[in-house]
Amino acid sequence: MVLKCSPIQLAHSVLLTLGIIWLTPVWAAQEIRVGAAHFPPYTVRPERGADTGLLSKLLNALNQLQSDYRFVLVPSSIPRRVRDFERGRVDMMMFENPAWGWQELSYTAVDMGLEDAEVFVARQNPDRAQRYFDDLSGKRLALFSGYHYAFAGFNSAPKFLTNTFSATLTYSHESNLLMVLRGRADIALMTRSNLIDIQRYDPKVKSQIMVSERVDQVYRHYALLRLDAPIKSQEFAQMLNNLRDSGQLRAIFGPYQIDVVAM
Template sequence: MVLKCSPIQLAHSLLLTLGMGWLAPVWAIQEIRVGAAHFPPYIVRPERGTDTGLLSQLLAALNQLQGDYRFVLVPSSIARRVRDFERGRVDMLMFENPAWGWQAFSYAAVDMGLEDAEVFVARQHPDREQGYFDDLKGKRLALYSGYHYAFAGFNASPKFLTETFGATLTYSHESNLLMVLRGRADIALMTRSNLIDMLGCDPQAKAQVMVSERIDQTYRHFALLRPQAPIQSQQFAQMLQKLRDNGQLKAIFAPYKIAVVEM
């Protein structure tokens, strides 16, 4: 037996179905793609898919804080991150600074209220004092390729750094520190938080290095958002403020002596 519906019944069923659709949530969780370039301890080898850096902890805290947005990590690199940002492969980059080569791009900057520093590291020597770091001329420098250093006028060009300062460029702070410890370089420049992390895991190395009181730069971390990002800068700033207020930012960053400053 075939049941037939009258036109009125059919119309009623159609309206009921549409009405149920209207009652369903009309929004969906929006994905925010966050670029991740190796920058320990903030971001640690994201291309391996097992990032254990501070960015992963921060994204987890942001996702737990609210349900409108889902922040996901997208692997990039120091050299490629600008292109990924410009082409829309990522919506946001964190732990950046407008002084690091962003002058030609459009973005909204959100002050994350986090401060770190770049310090000089040399090997301990009986006759070596803090004055050793005053003049870099004639000293063999070990630098991280792609980083912007204040002593070099924030010029990250490998050609400029090698020709002007005779620097050796690598993609590893660990390699740079080993070069200093083994006498293959005189001075390495390192992110203070990363140095603290590395020396905390290697007490023997800690006893062999001298860290400068001179700071190459103290920098404030910003998040840079593309103009077309699904989230507005004001919304993201409010999320960070909530994490600051509930103590989660301090719990994530204070162990590495990354200052969480009041906004």
């Protein structure tokens, strides 16, 4: 049996089909997977699914800036992030530095124009002055496991740090600071931005600690892109420039004394 359609029914069917085509996007935003390892205040426990760090704020700004790409956060960890990048689980890592264990991999680096620093922190003592930080020998250090420190020649191997510097390694700046305050460690190495963040939430800490004028390192942040990443380095650099020119980078990072500098 052959079903027949009236001209009106046929026209209605054609218009409905065209309407569906017109309502369907011609293209969808390309997803860019950004690795997120716990690195406060940049990334805060991303594995819990409710990251409140600076990386999330930056990704939101990037997504609002344009519609060609959608930047999404993919939880990783400090020890695992290089392997995740190498295996293609993520397309990009931000707030990195080529000297931090990336020497054997192929990638494109984009200067983010952001600078932070690592400082020494000790418990406040009337008899202590800045010279206390001049010599680290014989002092118990509290360090973040997996971090690359200038005083240690950027060697992050746990055995080297524990044997050479009597270091205790943790995965928390807060724990390292508590070790200093409770007398279980003499000096903690802390990211300046993270120390500022802790003091904002617990102001009494400021009167209990002495922060070094000596800086272990000033580090420049880079974004590392896989060679086959969906986005090109030039495109991403231009996005960062747009956020810098609009003042959004300074609004995100300025409160943590992370310097927004020329690329």
